[in-house]
Amino acid sequence: MTPTYWQSADEDALMQDEHAFIWQAMLDTIDVDLSGRRVLDAGCNRGGFLRLLATRSGIATGYGYDPAAGAITDARRLAGDLPLVFEPASTVPAGWERFDVAFSHEVLYLLHDLAAHADAIYGALAPGGVYYAVIGVHADSPGIPDWHAENAERLKLPKLYSLDEVIQAVTGVGFEAAAARLKIRFVPVSGHAPSFPAGLDYFYEHKVMLRFTRPRR
Ligand SMILES: C[S@@+](CC[C@H](N)C(=O)[O-])C[C@H]1O[C@@H](n2cnc3c(N)ncnc32)[C@H](O)[C@@H]1O
Numbered sequence: 024m025t026p027t028y029w030q031s032a033d034e035d036a037l038m039q040d041e042h043a044f045i046w047q048a049m050l051d052t053i054d055v056d057l058s059g060r061r062v063l064d065a066g067c068n069r070g071g072f073l074r075l076l077a078t079r080s081g082i083a084t085g086y087g088y089d090p091a092a093g094a095i096t097d098a099r100r101l102a103g104d105l106p107l108v109f110e111p112a113s114t115v116p117a118g119w120e121r122f123d124v125a126f127s128h129e130v131l132y133l134l135h136d137l138a139a140h141a142d143a144i145y146g147a148l149a150p151g152g153v154y155y156a157v158i159g160v161h162a163d164s165p166g167i168p169d170w171h172a173e174n175a176e177r178l179k180l181p182k183l184y185s186l187d188e189v190i191q192a193v194t195g196v197g198f199e200a201a202a203a204r205l206k207i208r209f210v211p212v213s214g215h216a217p218s219f220p221a222g223l224d225y226f227y228e229h230k231v232m233l234r235f236t237r238p239r240r
Pocket of ligand 1: 042065066067068072088089094112113114127128129130133134
């Protein structure tokens, strides 16, 4: 058994159910109050994280984009009357701007041009806005280089980035960077759950939250 990485759109529904404990850890780790805020989720898939923010964190509005068109169709349906907007796209859609907070969870390792992504998020944030990006699939994470070598061609992945490379690319467009361990509590034991103890180490040690702040000036 190994931790879950994205494999295909077919597995999206399963993945969304299984990410709930990580999304909770993300909310327990961030250092802003989301209430009344305008929030962006890059690589939102079926929108589960934004629904959590709308129902539990009291955000004003949430916007999510993802290139998986079927997942966006599901996200729109599942959002019901919540103040959420979803768009199929592989970068921030035109006109989406002035966000207070942006998130991505396990998206950076899929991107072939990190600087372009960082630039798009920078432009979408208001001055002083914060981008929280969570990544466990990186070169310094035990077991991931082997997983990447086996799957890179099939999943059309870019080279495996180190955390330093990610931080360098994102700060290169003007963000200020900080990093935290996720405040993970219980990790569910299921088909996708970790072997013990390596899997716990993945969630407790190697899956990190990077905080990128757009300066106010
Ligand atoms: C591991 S999944 C994570 C999904 C979601 N963030 C979550 O927490 O469940 C990675 C997601 O990134 C999306 N993705 C792939 N390329 C992307 C891009 N260029 N921009 C944004 N998202 C992308 C995939 O379609 C997929 O939904």
